[in-house]
Amino acid sequence: MSGETIARRAAPARMAYWQALDSGRILLMAASAMLVIAAFAGMAALRPTVHVRVALAFGAFIAFGELFRLALPGGREAAPIAMVGAMAYAMLLRLPGQRGPITYDVLLVVAVAAIGMAVGALPHIAAGRPAGLTGMCTRLVAVSCVAFIFWPIVSAGLFRLRWEVEFAVIAVVFLVGWLVDALVGALIRADDVGARFSVAVRDEIRLQWPLGLSVGASVIIAVFGAEQIGVMELAVFIGPLLVTQLAFRRYAGIRATYLQTVRSLARVTEVAGYVETGHSRRVSRLAVAVGRGLGLAEPELLALEYAALMHDIGQLSLRDPIPGGATLLVGPDDRERIAKLGADVIRQARVLNDVAELVQYQSRPARGHDPAPPLGSMIIKAANAFDDMVGGSTDRNRSAAALERMRLDPMEYDAGVVAVLTDVAARRVPSRL
Amino acid sequence: MVSRAARLYIGLVVSVAAVLVAILSHQAMVHGDFYPTQKHLAPMAALITLQVLFLVCDSGTTPMTSRQTRWSPSSSATLAAVVLLGPVPAALVGAAALLSLQRQLRLAERMFNAAMYALCGLAAGEAYVACNGPRGLPDFSHFRTILLAFAAAATVHVIANHGLIWGVHRLNRERGMWTRDGLESSLALLLASDLGYAALGLVIASLWPIMHWFAAALVLVPLFVARWAMAQFAEQQRAYAATMSALSQAVETKDYYTRGHGDRVSRGAVMIARQIGMSTDRTEAIMFAGMLHDVGKLGVPTQVLQKTGKLSPEEFAAIQLHPKRGLEIVSEIGFLFEALNGIFHHHERIDGLGYPMGLAGHEIPEFARVIAVADAFDSMTTTRSYREAKSIDFALGELRRGAGTQFDPVIVEAFIAAMQEEGWELPAPAGKPADPTTVTVKDHDDPTAPLPVVEP
Numbered sequence: 001m002s003g004e005t006i007a008r009r010a011a012p013a014r015m016a017y018w019q020a021l022d023s024g025r026i027l028l029m030a031a032s033a034m035l036v037i038a039a040f041a042g043m044a045a046l047r048p049t050v051h052v053r054v055a056l057a058f059g060a061f062i063a064f065g066e067l068f069r070l071a072l073p074g075g076r077e078a079a080p081i082a083m084v085g086a087m088a089y090a091m092l093l094r095l096p097g098q099r100g101p102i103t104y105d106v107l108l109v110v111a112v113a114a115i116g117m118a119v120g121a122l123p124h125i126a127a128g129r130p131a132g133l134t135g136m137c138t139r140l141v142a143v144s145c146v147a148f149i150f151w152p153i154v155s156a157g158l159f160r161l162r163w164e165v166e167f168a169v170i171a172v173v174f175l176v177g178w179l180v181d182a183l184v185g186a187l188i189r190a191d192d193v194g195a196r197f198s199v200a201v202r203d204e205i206r207l208q209w210p211l212g213l214s215v216g217a218s219v220i221i222a223v224f225g226a227e228q229i230g231v232m233e234l235a236v237f238i239g240p241l242l243v244t245q246l247a248f249r250r251y252a253g254i255r256a257t258y259l260q261t262v263r264s265l266a267r268v269t270e271v272a273g274y275v276e277t278g279h280s281r282r283v284s285r286l287a288v289a290v291g292r293g294l295g296l297a298e299p300e301l302l303a304l305e306y307a308a309l310m311h312d313i314g315q316l317s318l319r320d321p322i323p324g325g326a327t328l329l330v331g332p333d334d335r336e337r338i339a340k341l342g343a344d345v346i347r348q349a350r351v352l353n354d355v356a357e358l359v360q361y362q363s364r365p366a367r368g369h370d371p372a373p374p375l376g377s378m379i380i381k382a383a384n385a386f387d388d389m390v391g392g393s394t395d396r397n398r399s400a401a402a403l404e405r406m407r408l409d410p411m412e413y414d415a416g417v418v419a420v421l422t423d424v425a426a427r428r429v430p431s432r433l
Numbered sequence: 434m435v436s437r438a439a440r441l442y443i444g445l446v447v448s449v450a451a452v453l454v455a456i457l458s459h460q461a462m463v464h465g466d467f468y469p470t471q472k473h474l475a476p477m478a479a480l481i482t483l484q485v486l487f488l489v490c491d492s493g494t495t496p497m498t499s500r501q502t503r504w505s506p507s508s509s510a511t512l513a514a515v516v517l518l519g520p521v522p523a524a525l526v527g528a529a530a531l532l533s534l535q536r537q538l539r540l541a542e543r544m545f546n547a548a549m550y551a552l553c554g555l556a557a558g559e560a561y562v563a564c565n566g567p568r569g570l571p572d573f574s575h576f577r578t579i580l581l582a583f584a585a586a587a588t589v590h591v592i593a594n595h596g597l598i599w600g601v602h603r604l605n606r607e608r609g610m611w612t613r614d615g616l617e618s619s620l621a622l623l624l625a626s627d628l629g630y631a632a633l634g635l636v637i638a639s640l641w642p643i644m645h646w647f648a649a650a651l652v653l654v655p656l657f658v659a660r661w662a663m664a665q666f667a668e669q670q671r672a673y674a675a676t677m678s679a680l681s682q683a684v685e686t687k688d689y690y691t692r693g694h695g696d697r698v699s700r701g702a703v704m705i706a707r708q709i710g711m712s713t714d715r716t717e718a719i720m721f722a723g724m725l726h727d728v729g730k731l732g733v734p735t736q737v738l739q740k741t742g743k744l745s746p747e748e749f750a751a752i753q754l755h756p757k758r759g760l761e762i763v764s765e766i767g768f769l770f771e772a773l774n775g776i777f778h779h780h781e782r783i784d785g786l787g788y789p790m791g792l793a794g795h796e797i798p799e800f801a802r803v804i805a806v807a808d809a810f811d812s813m814t815t816t817r818s819y820r821e822a823k824s825i826d827f828a829l830g831e832l833r834r835g836a837g838t839q840f841d842p843v844i845v846e847a848f849i850a851a852m853q854e855e856g857w858e859l860p861a862p863a864g865k866p867a868d869p870t871t872v873t874v875k876d877h878d879d880p881t882a883p884l885p886v887v888e889p
Binding site: 096097163167210211213214216217218220221224225227228229230232233235236237239240241242243244246247248250251254255257258260261262263264265267268271272273313316317345346347348349350351352 | 628630631654655656665670672673680683687731763
């Protein structure tokens with residue numbers, strides 16, 4: 001049950017996997033492949049001394065973490081436990097019974113992380129779930145960055161200093177690694193959903209920082225714990241990490257259920273014959289795409305999606321359905337009244353006041369009113385009008401005529417919104433509803 | 434209120450804890466091993482640090498699954514004290530609960546919590562010592578011994594903690610008064626997470642030789658992030674329930690006399706669910722099923738709902754279709770399968786004469802049997818266009834009369850028992866509707882006035 005807050009741009013089923021790849025993904029995968037090849041080639045050529053027990057322990061920990069991945073809101077996937085294992089292995093300082101830093105090898109870190117991730121992904125593949133290659137590559141690149149930065153610092157012998165210095169260095173290097181992870185994630189996501197990169201970065205950081213903080217603290221604990229206990233610490237440490245992950249999983253789960261419920265219940269207007277089948281869902285898809293094109297951040301997009309799904313809920317108070325459900329066909333006063341009724345319904349929940357606001361002003365003209373309606377309302381207004389005129393049809397002439405009609409009425413429809421809607425409509429694929 | 438037996442029990446726990454801690458610390462003082470003397474371990478500073486850690490962890494217990502199951506990771510501080518300092522200091526760390534920062538706690542609750550955590554610390558410490566766990570800064574060349582002894586200590590702590598709290602609930606019979614409720618269906622989950630966080634005690638102890646008090650601060654970071662996530666979860670859950678309720682009310686605006694019906698049926702169904710001992714998850718599911726059970730009425734044409742006089746068989750069939758319509762609407766929601774069943778079958782009768790499937794007896798899913806009772810009760814006790822609201826006693830009498838034919842007798846009895854315990858708040862009597870277009874003339878839920886249908 002992944003939180004599909006933002007629907008990914010799904011490739012048609014008949015497309016082969018590689019055809020759905022875009023440039024960011026290809027770049028990422030090429031980089032990871034090169035890292036893996038370099039690691040194994042280097043290992044074969046240089047034959048560094050390997051602490052087999054240590055490598056096995058961390059490899060197993062990483063595999064375990066990949067097995068128990070975490071679905072985050074917005075259809076994201078993280079593997080915090082694998083991240084803790086890999087980062088801690090990359091920054092391992094000392095083990096008990098050893099004087100001085102352990103012999104350290106960047107290539108070994110990359111190789112162990114790659115093998116651990118691959119092993120952890122096998123059960124997912126066996127169970128028919130997606131392997132999550134993109135996420136693994138992102139993590140591998142981040143871990144490699146950490147290892148490559150950390151290596152010269154260790155070699156310079158910085159670690160004959162106090163533990164506070166070690167602590168600070170580990171924290172900073174981790175932060176760099178985490179930022180790499182977030183940036184690569186944002187890059188892929190911007191490609192996937194068609195968002196602006198700057199907005200995607202901000203979304204990623206806002207959503208990921210609590211988990212990142214937890215992972216960072218855990219990495220530091222793991223590094224120093226290994227110095228005291230040795231690799232067996234990982235067995236002790238897995239318990240608290242799992243509980244933390246459980247907390248996040250429940251959070252993501254309820255968010256997904258919430259959205260799914262609103263999506264289903266928005267259909268009551270369709271079952272009752274107030275609007276055409278699929279109308280709410282089509283309007284919400286259009287609205288979210290337009291909102292993303294206009295650079296809205298994820299929380300705003302979520303409110304927009306809820307508002308678009310429920311925009312016709314006010315019609316439930318009408319005694320008889322409007323013919324065809326098209327609110328475009330009733331007078332402006334009635335439209336205002338229906339919108340207000342809908343907003344009142346949503347306000348009763350007391351938790352979705354921003355959504356209610358968007359619903360309330362969905363029929364207000366873009367110009368000539370003070371204050372102007374919120375951007376979200378103008379987007380819903382345009383998306384709703386477009387769907388009332390075009391419906392599920394993909395006839396280009398019909399769509400062009402509808403857009404033209406909206407373009408010619410700048411008092412009613414915001415010109416910027418209509419411009420983005422035109423782009424979105426051009427990309428539209430036949431709805432499978 | 435706290436029952437007399439529970440008061441006695443609390444008094445007993447507090448005095449046992451006080452006496453035990455006093456005797457054992459006296460003994461320890463005499464033998465001079467109150468805490469281990471070791472280089473690099475400042476025992477007094479460690480004790481105070483761990484007490485502070487305990488209080489910080491305890492400052493906001495977080496709901497884990499529902500209002501009643503809460504979780505606080507403070508055991509990690511007690512268990513770190515077990516390893517670093519020994520049983521008596523561990524008890525003193527637990528006793529810090531007396532100073533808990535949770536303002537709403539009353540003195541009796543504070544004293545009980547302090548005594549309970551002190552006893553838990555003591556028991557865990559003794560278990561650790563009994564398993565040859567070495568006290569003081571841990572030397573992990575004996576990792577296996579330490580790990581085994583620590584596992585024993587953590588298990589004893591969790592068992593003692595839940596056991597002592599279970600005692601209060603058992604004697605008190607009132608739920609939700611105390612900060613934890615170990616009797617939830619999610620007990621296994623709770624125990625597992627308690628054990629998981631108890632492991633942090635060993636992590637703190639192992640980092641202590643390197644970073645002293647800072648080890649405790651570092652461990653707090655993941656703890657607080659987890660708590661933040663749980664708080665977000667709880668907030669989303671509340672928002673979810675509120676949104677469901679608002680949407681179910683939206684569906685009712687069309688029909689003046691049944692406004693609030695969904696919410697009240699949901700309340701009644703939850704009362705029955707508690708009475709017959711349903712698990713938390715199922716109770717939550719039946720709450721939503723109750724709210725949405727009539728959502729399919731939207732698919733019934735308004736003129737049928739508002740028709741005066743007898744219904745034609747076709748019109749009656751349209752009304753009988755509403756559970757199916759409801760199922761269509763909610764089937765995509767990630768509900769328990771049972772909730773869908775409850776909505777689909779809530780008009781079945783025990784004698785097999787109901788609709789839509791004509792199931793009989795225990796063929797009818799439990800959720801549907803529960804909702805049917807709460808549904809009929811609310812219909813009778815609220816005003817309809819053709820009659821005033823009936824009294825609660827009358828409605829309960831009708832339910833009893835229908836037990837065995839229309840309703841499941843077990844459910845009816847459970848509902849009556851729950852009514853006697855919790856009471857029922859009747860809605861304000863409905864006045865005259867402002868908008869006459871929102872009046873339905875008949876109520877399909879009312880067992881005292883069956884829908885008039887033209888005989889074919």
